[in-house]
Amino acid sequence: MPAVTSSQSAYAALRFGRIAAMSAVAALILIAGVWASWDTAQHVMLSKGxxxxxxxxxxxxxxxxxxxxxxxxxxxxxxxxxxxxxxxxxxxxxxxxxxxxxxxxxxxxSGPAGLLYAWVPLGGALLLTSVVVAGGLRLTRAAWVMAGVGIAQLTATFLVL
Missing domain, CATH: 2.40.50 (OB fold (Dihydrolipoamide Acetyltransferase, E2P))
Incomplete structure (x- = not known):
């Protein structure tokens, strides 16, 4: 069984660092999108009372x-x-x-138009995150799904308003 060389372990460490950094950036963008949307969305979604x-x-x-x-x-x-x-x-x-x-x-x-409009920041965050996921994490299928959901949300908002 061959020993692991220092160049192989350096490559593994760099790969892990890239994945960790891009995952953190993607999570931060999504959290910011939810945070920006929730200020308005909470009043629309939790309107009982x-x-x-x-x-x-x-x-x-x-x-x-x-x-x-x-x-x-x-x-x-x-x-x-x-x-x-x-x-x-x-x-x-x-x-x-x-x-x-x-x-x-x-x-x-409120209503469907208000709900869709409240979540516009999340739709934009999904589009931006899809680029990070595709380029930084190299998860193209997941990136296409995120981009599709973001585009669908923004398009639906545009059509309803």
Whole structure:
């Protein structure tokens, strides 16, 4: 049985280091995508017991749009003015179903459009991670699956909005 040479063990150590580093980078990107999405997604996904209603956008300035809130859920109160983040998902004059963030006058879109829009950062993270997984970990099938899921999520969001 031949002995392991120093060049073979150095190659094995470098390979292990590459796999460990790329795995850490991929995990960090995915965690950041979930973290960025969860701030909004929690209000949409865990809406039971939260105030739900509609907003009719009257004015937009900068990064915020405002309008009156009309309650739909039991225990929710009407508000003359609530704010929603101005984005591609919100247009002046539109009426949207929303969930009120607890303890504030801020609202987020709810329903299928709101749910898909909330997870857009994760869709982007999946696309970016697929490149790391394909190039750094050399797992092309897993990378294609991740890219496919990311593209599907972003496409569905685009079509719904």
């Amino acid at each position: 939260r105030e739900q209603g509609t907003i009719t956008v009257k004015a937009c300035s900068g990064e915020r749009c405002t309008g009156p809130y009309t309650p739909v859920s039991v225990g929710s109160t009407a508000r003359a003015r609530v704010t929603i983040e101005s984005s591609v998902a919100v247009k002046k004059g539109g009426t949207y179903t929303v969930t009120v963030k607890p303890g504030s006058s801020k609202v987020v879109r």
